Amino acid sequence: AKREGRSIIKLFEPVMLYSRQLRSQMAAELRGAISSNELVLHYQPVVELATHRILGVEVLVRWQHPLRGLIPPDTFIPLAEEIGVIHDLDRWVMSTSLHQLARWRRDFPLDDDFQLRVNLSAVELKQLDLVDSIRTLLRELDLPSRNLVVEITETAIVTRGEVEMYSLLSLQQLGVGIEIDDFGTGYSSISYLRELPVSMVKVDRSLLTELNTRPGQLEFVAAILQLIRAAGLEAVFEGIETREQAKQLRELGCASGQGYYFSRPMPADEAGALLATTRYL
Numbered sequence: 001a002k003r004e005g006r007s008i009i010k011l012f013e014p015v016m017l018y019s020r021q022l023r024s025q026m027a028a029e030l031r032g033a034i035s036s037n038e039l040v041l042h043y044q045p046v047v048e049l050a051t052h053r054i055l056g057v058e059v060l061v062r063w064q065h066p067l068r069g070l071i072p073p074d075t076f077i078p079l080a081e082e083i084g085v086i087h088d089l090d091r092w093v094m095s096t097s098l099h100q101l102a103r104w105r106r107d108f109p110l111d112d113d114f115q116l117r118v119n120l121s122a123v124e125l126k127q128l129d130l131v132d133s134i135r136t137l138l139r140e141l142d143l144p145s146r147n148l149v150v151e152i153t154e155t156a157i158v159t160r161g162e163v164e165m166y167s168l169l170s171l172q173q174l175g176v177g178i179e180i181d182d183f184g185t186g187y188s189s190i191s192y193l194r195e196l197p198v199s200m201v202k203v204d205r206s207l208l209t210e211l212n213t214r215p216g217q218l219e220f221v222a223a224i225l226q227l228i229r230a231a232g233l234e235a236v237f238e239g240i241e242t243r244e245q246a247k248q249l250r251e252l253g254c255a256s257g258q259g260y261y262f263s264r265p266m267p268a269d270e271a272g273a274l275l276a277t278t279r280y281l
């Protein structure tokens, strides 16, 4: 419980910047945001770096606030965790995006191995019914489990509680892909890479920003990619903003990535229009 307390304080720092009054007002509004249909999902393509083939899309939630406009998730996800709304939020995202995928699959052809990538908050792994609810959704929508990848931050995974491990193993058994997100930012714990039932590692974009400016950074990134490969896992890079970065990562043997260079996150109709007409970016 001690450990939890500390990580909670760390997670909520950004929200602390808001005044108490604004925070409690936003908390009240956030509780109603799901039922009032104010949350919207955007989708960002993940591509194979060698061919630019679209491997899938990451689902990113936004809050379309009636007065404050479009609020980014970094602002309200920590608040949702603090006030206990994150559970409903993540379930809503999972259900809504899987329904979207089912509609896309009905309306146009998608690759068999297309990946819908959904972020899961750390606390979700503690929910005993998480895997059952995902299994039920996949069955109802007639979607193969390989079409779903869950992205979980390394801090959530590294705690390795019993329930967390149970959730991960059940997800793996179900055939859902599991990715460690934001690798390189938290308590990077290299040995866990080989022990956890995960299949992919997404390297945090902070490692890319200094690629061309900081001496030795290219070698550093190369070593990280090698480490991930040596653990038998697939590396994904996020935050690719330039052609040069895409080229360098490809040359270092990184298989896939995402970022503004390829595409920004898009609303569902735009993403659908893109996926319906092209397999490459």
Ligand code: C2E
Binding pocket: 044, 059, 060, 061, 072, 073, 074, 077, 090, 093, 119, 120, 121, 151, 181, 182, 205, 238, 239, 240, 241, 258, 259, 260, 261, 265
């Ligand atoms: P993340 O999982 O690391 O998501 C990647 C973030 O990087 C997204 O920010 C995306 O818009 C942004 N990004 C993508 N390409 C680039 C690029 O080339 N350059 C830069 N500078 N940024 C890029 P976004 O959408 O603001 O999401 C922020 C975070 O909020 C996510 O980080 C994730 O941790 C969380 N989040 C988003 N949606 C959900 C959700 O449905 N559930 C939960 N639990 N968390 C979510």
Ligand code: CA
Binding pocket: 058, 119, 151, 181
């Ligand atoms: Ca993510």
Ligand code: CA
Binding pocket: 181, 182, 202, 203, 204, 205, 238
């Ligand atoms: Ca990330």
Ligand code: CA
Binding pocket: 182
């Ligand atoms: Ca992040």
